[in-house]
Amino acid sequence: MPTETRLPRGTHPTGPIMAERRFELTNRPGEYALVQIRKPIKDSGTGNYKCSVEWVRPEERELFELWGIDSMQALQLALRAAGELTKTYEGSLRWAGDKDGYLGFPKTYPEHLPKALLRKLEKMIEREISAHTRKLEAAYKRRQRR
Structure with a gap:
């Protein structure tokens, strides 16, 4: 341990x-x-x-x-x-x-968390990163059109 x-x-x-x-x-x-x-x-x-x-x-x-x-x-x-x-x-x-x-x-997570909870956290984080990336890409495209 x-x-x-x-x-x-x-x-x-x-x-x-x-x-x-x-x-x-x-x-x-x-x-x-x-x-x-x-x-x-x-x-x-x-x-x-x-x-x-x-x-x-x-x-x-x-x-x-x-x-x-x-x-x-x-x-x-x-x-x-x-x-x-x-x-x-x-x-x-x-x-x-x-x-x-x-x-x-x-940020890191405790090792003792159940695998299912770790997977759920990882999916939530990936979802948030994807949403943030989409917003940045949309803002970039809007600037390029001007």
Whole structure:
């Protein structure tokens, strides 16, 4: 079963950094925060994998360890955790110059949801994306006719 643990201060992350996202602090020009995700490491005792996520801000560092059945699940959970960590600060972070507050982490859904519900959610999302795309295409065609 996957787990997440906030590690005590002074604990060192495991594995090499495999991904990093840097955020500009909107209320503190010239200062940055970042999220680092480290390569999943197999635990010799359990056979499961752990993946470290470090959230670094000018005043604090937080380290989390996420566990999965395999390295893919540990990595997926780490990405989800990174998105949740940044969500708390989204009003004061900017990524890649975006002005709307998008931080680059898509919404994910809990793994324990029934397959039928996940399919229903996926169909709803696809329907909304299609409707939005049709509106954009219609607006584009109207502009082209002018």
